[in-house]
Amino acid sequence: MNTACAFVLFLLLLVSVSAGSHTLTGLATYIRENAFSASLMLDDITVGYYDSETKIYVARGNTTNEDDVIDPSTIKDVGANVLNHFQKISHLLRPVNETESYVVHQVVTFCEQSDNNLGQITTKTAYQGSTFDELHFFNGKFTYQLFSNYTGPEKIRDLERSKSRLENFYYPACIKMLKNYLKTRETQLNRKVKPLVRLTQKANSDSGRSRLSCLASRFYPRHINLTLFRDGQPVSDHEITGGVLLPNADGTYQMRKSLEISAADKHKYTCSVTHLSLDNTLDFSEPFKSVILSVLIVLALVLVFGTGVVIYIYIRRKRRAGHSLNIFFSTQRTR
Known part of the structure; x- marks a missing residue:
C-alpha cells in the first residue's frame, strides 16, 4: 500500500461536521525510517503545516496575526509528542505483508466547537490505512476503542498517558487555536460561492x-x-x-x-x-429537450432559407437567360 492510498483511506475515518459546528484537525503521517509530515485544517481549509526538519509551523493561505493563534513552543511540543508516539508504536507493529515497501502510521486529532459552545476532541491512530485505536474526550468523560489484537501492558500504560495528554494538553490547546482561527480566518470561512x-x-x-x-x-x-x-x-x-x-x-x-x-x-x-x-x-x-428543439428550429430555418436562396438564384438565372435571348433575336432582326 502506498502513501497516497493510506492517506485516502484514513481520511474516510473522519466524522462529518454539521453546518453549525467548526473543527480544527491535525493530521500527521509517519513512514518508518523515511519521512514525517503534519498539517492543520480549519474545517476544510488548510491553514498550515509542520516542518519536521526545522520544527517550525508554516502558515498557509490568507493569514493575519498568526503569532497570536499558534504558540511556537506548543507546536514544537505537539510535534515532538506525535513523532515520539510514531516511533514507539513502530516497534510494536509489523508490516501486514513483508513485501510492502512502506510502513505507514498516521494519527488524526480533531476538536469541535458547536453553536452551543460544547467542545470535544477525538484522536485516531491508523496503521497501513486502517484504524488502530480511537480515543474520545467529551464533557469530562473518555471513550476508547481498540481495533487490533494488541493489548499488552505497554498499551495499557500508553493509554493512561494518552488520556492525560488529551485532557490536559491537546484539548485546551486545540480549542484555543480553533477559537482564534475562527476569528483570523472568518472571511475565508464565511465566503459563499454559488453552484x-x-x-x-x-x-x-x-x-x-x-x-x-x-x-x-x-x-x-x-x-x-x-x-x-x-x-x-x-x-x-x-x-x-x-x-x-x-x-x-x-x-x-x-x-x-x-x-x-x-x-x-x-x-x-x-x-x-x-x-x-x-x-x-x-x-x-430537462434543458436537453429545449436544446434539441432549438436545434431543430434552427435547422428548419436554415433549410427554408437555403431553399429560398436556391429558388431565387434559379429564377434570376432564368430571367437573365431569357433577357439574353431577347437581345439575340432583336439583333438578328436588325440585321
Whole structure:
C-alpha cells in the first residue's frame, strides 16, 4: 500500500461536521525510517503545516496575526509528542505483508466547537490505512476503542498517558487555536460561492438507454442538497448513482447525481438544488429537450432559407437567360 492510498483511506475515518459546528484537525503521517509530515485544517481549509526538519509551523493561505493563534513552543511540543508516539508504536507493529515497501502510521486529532459552545476532541491512530485505536474526550468523560489484537501492558500504560495528554494538553490547546482561527480566518470561512448547475442527458448506444445527470460544481461551502425529481416526486435513492462530494483544485466542491432512463421514458425530470449561497431553491428542468428543439428550429430555418436562396438564384438565372435571348433575336432582326 502506498502513501497516497493510506492517506485516502484514513481520511474516510473522519466524522462529518454539521453546518453549525467548526473543527480544527491535525493530521500527521509517519513512514518508518523515511519521512514525517503534519498539517492543520480549519474545517476544510488548510491553514498550515509542520516542518519536521526545522520544527517550525508554516502558515498557509490568507493569514493575519498568526503569532497570536499558534504558540511556537506548543507546536514544537505537539510535534515532538506525535513523532515520539510514531516511533514507539513502530516497534510494536509489523508490516501486514513483508513485501510492502512502506510502513505507514498516521494519527488524526480533531476538536469541535458547536453553536452551543460544547467542545470535544477525538484522536485516531491508523496503521497501513486502517484504524488502530480511537480515543474520545467529551464533557469530562473518555471513550476508547481498540481495533487490533494488541493489548499488552505497554498499551495499557500508553493509554493512561494518552488520556492525560488529551485532557490536559491537546484539548485546551486545540480549542484555543480553533477559537482564534475562527476569528483570523472568518472571511475565508464565511465566503459563499454559488453552484453552477447542469442537467444533461447522454445516450448509450449499446443499451439503448440514456444517463440523466445533474451536476452542481464550483460551490462553497461544502454543504449542499441536490435532489432529482420525477414528475414532481423525489427519485428513490436506490435508482440514483453518485452523490459523493468531491473537492475542486480551487477549494470549491462538486457533486453529481445520475439516473438511468429508457429511450421511451416520457416522465418530466427536474434537478433541485439548495445551498447557503442561494436565496431560494433552484429547479432545473430537462434543458436537453429545449436544446434539441432549438436545434431543430434552427435547422428548419436554415433549410427554408437555403431553399429560398436556391429558388431565387434559379429564377434570376432564368430571367437573365431569357433577357439574353431577347437581345439575340432583336439583333438578328436588325440585321
